[in-house]
Amino acid sequence: MSANFSPFSISNPLLETLNFTLFKVYESYQTYLESDNPAGEFNPNLPLLNMEGNRIEIELIPKWTIEQLVRDLSNYDFTLESSNDRAVIGEISILELPEIAQLETLTLVRPHYNPINNEIGVNDKATTYLENPFVTNTEMDKLGFHLTNLYHRGLENPNHIDEMFPYLDLQEGQVTIELFATENPSELLADLNQFDFSLNSSFGQIITGDISVSELNRLAALDSLHFARPVYQPLADVGSTTSQADVSTNSDVAREVFGVTGEGVTIGVLSDSYNNLGGAANDMATGDLPNEIDVLADLSRGGSDEGRAMLQLVHDIAPDADLSFRTAFGGKTDFAQGILDLAEAGADIIVDDVIYLNEPFFQDGIIAQAVDEVVAQGVSYFSSAGNSGRKSYESEFRNSGEVFDLGRFQLDAHDFDPGEGVDLFQEITIPTGGQVSFSFQWDEPFFSVSGGNGARNDIDIFLLDEDKTNILAGSLDANIGNDPIEIFSFTNDGSFDSNQFHIAIGKTLNSDAPDLMKYVGFGNFSVQEFDTESSTLFGHANATSAEAVGAAFFGDTPAFGTNPPEIESFSAAAGTPILFDTEGNRLPEAEIRQKPEIVAPDGTNTTFFGNDIAADADSDPNFFGTSAAAPHAAAVAGLLKEADPSLNPTEVSNLLKSTAIDMDDPATPEFDTGFDSRTGYGLIQADEALGALENDQQVLAAAESLTLDVDGNGDADALTDGLLIVRYLFDFRGNELIDEVVASDATRNSAEAIEGYLARAESSFLDADGNGEANALTDGIINLRFLFGVQGEELVDGVLGEGATRTSGEEVGEYLEGFL
Incomplete structure (x- = not known):
């Protein structure tokens, strides 16, 4: 009987230590046993797995020592085959996989593959296996990758977390974090009273403060918390x-x-x-x-x-x-x-x-x-x-058709090669002693800025060793509904026997691919291939x-x-x-x-x-x-x-x-x-x-190409641009500013874009009478009359402001002509 092997995200916290493939093997075997008429040998369609009957060969990575792990495995139907200073290899019953996954002495368990190559067929996708040393815990998704790992590493080694997380703001067992409320920030602040939390500041919907690392797991359970992230050390x-x-x-x-x-x-x-x-x-x-x-x-x-x-x-x-x-x-x-x-x-x-x-x-x-x-x-x-x-790479997400298996989950792999070839990795050089940081983002709005639905995609980025098998650094935040960003830092301390490293990018299986993703790198590194030399000012x-x-x-x-x-x-x-x-809201055109x-x-x-x-x-x-x-x-x-x-x-x-x-x-x-x-x-x-x-040279708005064409459709018109100016000077904002007065072919058609444009125009040339203030009842009417074609003294009749320095219709008209 053949099992249906479909990719999915692990959601059972009891099986977090299981490699993705083993979890699916266990689930498929359960389905096979529970079927009404199981017939034939169990076959999960994974030819590189070493299986016989209900037993499978596995590799186990200890949390502490090999001896402690082997001692605990003696309580199971486990046959030890070999071990070295970093792993144990042996055979075990498939049904015992969930039990050994809960061993405190175990970090990760994964299949021990047949020695053909490192690619196998998973739904017709080649799979590359990456050794992932980091902790993932779905119960702490709200806290993201870095705070989750900080919490777990803090439990294991509380005296050295400063050394392990130099890019976070840590002091005496506390970490500085940013918190984003599910709805009302005041409700979240009230809930934070039950924690050892010190409020530092708040701005809009964001709260910043210090909390004990040991309380992060309880923080993740708050309904009033949408998500939290560390305050990364600024540069x-x-x-x-x-x-x-x-x-x-x-x-x-x-x-x-x-x-x-x-x-x-x-x-x-x-x-x-x-x-x-x-x-x-x-x-x-x-x-x-x-x-x-x-x-x-x-x-x-x-x-x-x-x-x-x-x-x-x-x-x-x-x-x-x-x-x-x-x-x-x-x-x-x-x-x-x-x-x-x-x-x-x-x-x-x-x-x-x-x-x-x-x-x-x-x-x-x-x-x-x-x-x-x-x-x-x-x-x-x-x-x-x-x-x-120009230490920046940007591209659309090109789905390579291949999969990264990181043990606890799988990702569609990005293809760095823009041509006919496929390359899952980008080579970079980091000299010994070099320190680097990367900010990686894609084209989705930030929940922390605008609320709403946040990111629709979940994308991760990793730094691997020269052999492209071991993840040395990276970020695996749960992005959907939150912010479309991953951040990581790394130092080449000279222990890697090479200065050559590789970047890999992957997205949640079968999810939408972004049209634009980009990283900006900081520090001492150089890109050896697929370098787009893109912008870094942001x-x-x-x-x-x-x-x-x-x-x-x-x-x-x-x-x-x-x-x-x-x-x-x-x-x-x-x-x-x-x-x-x-x-x-996505702008009609990129700005x-x-x-x-x-x-x-x-x-x-x-x-x-x-x-x-x-x-x-x-x-x-x-x-x-x-x-x-x-x-x-x-x-x-x-x-x-x-x-x-x-x-x-x-x-x-x-x-x-x-x-x-x-x-x-x-x-x-x-x-x-x-x-x-x-x-x-x-x-x-x-x-x-x-x-x-x-020398009284006029400081023209032309340096920014500012004109009376407020909505940017190429035509300065009284019933669109003129009304926009008057409304703006009357302090209309948002939809009230633009409602039914923006031209159908406008290139600036959002309230935000027009407000920003008019803010610059107000401080530049909207003061038509030159009295130092752009006023709705004087300058607004003058601008509107001018766009209606009014000339001469009718242009300024009854609408000059106190202290005007341009007082004749001819003078004002000549002034405004310069901004058509």
């Missing part, structure tokens, strides 16, 4: 002294010629820590920092004081600016709140150098939304572009309102003899598409934002942060990375804001972009004249930007 974009950027950006010239020092301007910095190393007082004494810095919140433990180094760079260029600091290392919710806190405390300009690996690629997350919120209030926001260059630096800053080594700029300037090889490439709005906007110098001096280089004559440490470039750009913006405090963020941005030195992306074949996705508009020049401002 800062690092790659009596004065920064060389002062010369590279001509800021020294700008201060002398235009008499600006940043006075009256407040610049806020977000990074890891400010004074955990204790050097701030000395920096103030030597003049490398001002005598007073408003520290809203510092990191409670650890930290490299990179924030203080950033403040030094700002102080060098804008020495009289007021400075403030807040840590961004308390999780995404705390970062988002920190942005709002700095703005509330009076920051005119904010700059950060932090990225969280679980910020969405294809959707604006909570940090990006906080950036847009403060920019709409008039705060200029600068963010480091990132230091991963998250809040990709927010509409953020000014993303790339990096050029100060020695590779015109002030130091290199013209045109040269981009750092690690400076992030942009082009990551936005596919979903914040409500989780590719012009990023990075600008480049600023890095590799410059601080008093303590970084390492000295031979390229300069001094012995001061040099601070590399877009982490160093971003504060230089923010400081130049501070000089502009002192020169004209009325400048809004768009005007500041346009001044920096329009006066930058054009640069080239070396990855493209020809020189990239104008904007490109690696160097933006080029290296900023403070003196040129201030000169343009002093």
Whole structure:
């Protein structure tokens, strides 16, 4: 009798230690025995299994020692055949498989295959068997792969979990986590009172706090909890002294010629820590920092004081600016709140150098939304572009027709080869001592951003050894209904006898395949095959309102003899598409934002942060990375804001972009004249930007291609675009803003897209009468009349605002003509 062998996901927690194939063999054998008329020999259609009658040859992996496992197996109908220092091989009755699966001394049991090759037929799919050392526990699916393994490893070895999970925020037996409520966050907060849980922050629907590792299993049972994930350690974009950027950006010239020092301007910095190393007082004494810095919140433990180094760079260029600091290392919710806190405390300009690996690629997350919120209030926001260059792979999921068997479950294997061949693995090199992290995502909306249905696919990613058999790192979160993301970290400690490793990707059997999936890698590695060299700029630096800053080594700029300037090889490439709005709706077309906007110098001096280089004559440490470039750009913006405090963020941005030195992306074949996705508009020049401002050159919205065609259908029309402008200025939002006034052929047709566009237009050109404020009853009506074709004095009759600087119909009409 032939058993029906169909793939499925293991759901019985008692059999979690059983290899997927053995579980199915056991179930099929039960069906065979329970049939009314069992006839013939049991045959599960698995030719590589070594079976005879009701017995099967198996391989068992011990949790502790071989001796302990063999002792426990003596209580069963088990025939020992051989053993080594890592496994036991023998024969056992199929009916006893569930019983041995519960042995505390056992980690995993799987078939011992006939020695032909490592592929067998499963539903006509070739199967590759991977040794999976990680714990899966369906009862803890809500907590995801990393917290589940943390809990189990914590029970086994509580004194060493910090070493085993260096990418998590662990302290004295507690772990920092993010929690997502099933419905009401207040209900979840109330339920958390029964745990050893400390609330750190909350933002929107997300709660962040510390909980005892030993209580994670109880946490997973809460009905009010939709899912929880660890707060992954964020990355800062690092790659009596004065920064060389002062010369590279001509800021020294700008201060002398235009008499600006940043006075009256407040610049806020977000990074890891400010004074955990204790050097701030000395920096103030030597003049490398001002005598007073408003520290809203510092990191409670650890930290490299990179924030203080950033403040030094700002102080060098804008020495009289007021400075403030807040840590961004308390999780995404705390970062988002920190942005709002700095703005509330009076920051005119904010700059950060932090990225969280679980910020969405294809959707604006909570940090990006906080950036847009403060920019709409008039705060200029600068963010480091990132230091991963083009260390990114992206592709549709190509189903290879083959299957990965990971012991407890199976996955459809992705084919990395875009041609006619099939290759289940991508080779990468990680040198000895190299540390890497990967954020892997696909084109589904985040539940943590927009609620709703979350991800419809479950996809996993793994790092394997040179032999492609042993999983060394990876992530196996239960994604469906949650967030479409997997994150893992790995260090090559030299014990693998090779620097060659392989990445594999698989999805839940027979599930939908994503049209776009992507990983961004961080750290010291190189891709040896199937390298798509894709974009690595993502998250809040990709927010509409953020000014993303790339990096050029100060020695590779015109002030130091290199013209045109040269981009750092690690400076992030942009082009990551936005596919979903914040409500989780797929956009009609992918939105590719012009990023990075600008480049600023890095590799410059601080008093303590970084390492000295031979390229300069001094012995001061040099601070590399877009982490160093971003504060230089923010400081130049501070000089502009002192020169004209009325400048809004768009005007500041346009001044920096329009006066930058054009640069080239070396990855493209020809020189990239104008904007490109690696160097933006080029290296900023403070003196040129201030000169343009002093000469009263109009800061045109054309730098962003903003026009009166609000819905983007190619035609500025009164009954669509005009009404959208008026409604927006009357504070209509959401569906009320766009209801029945968006053209049928519009390219911007969601409320979010139009709100974002009009927010930029409001701070750029909607102020038709030039009184410094875009008002519905004045500017809104003027714009609407203009689009209806009204000209002359009828255009402005009775609708000019108080303090208007454009007062004639002809003057206003000529102004608006520039935005058709």
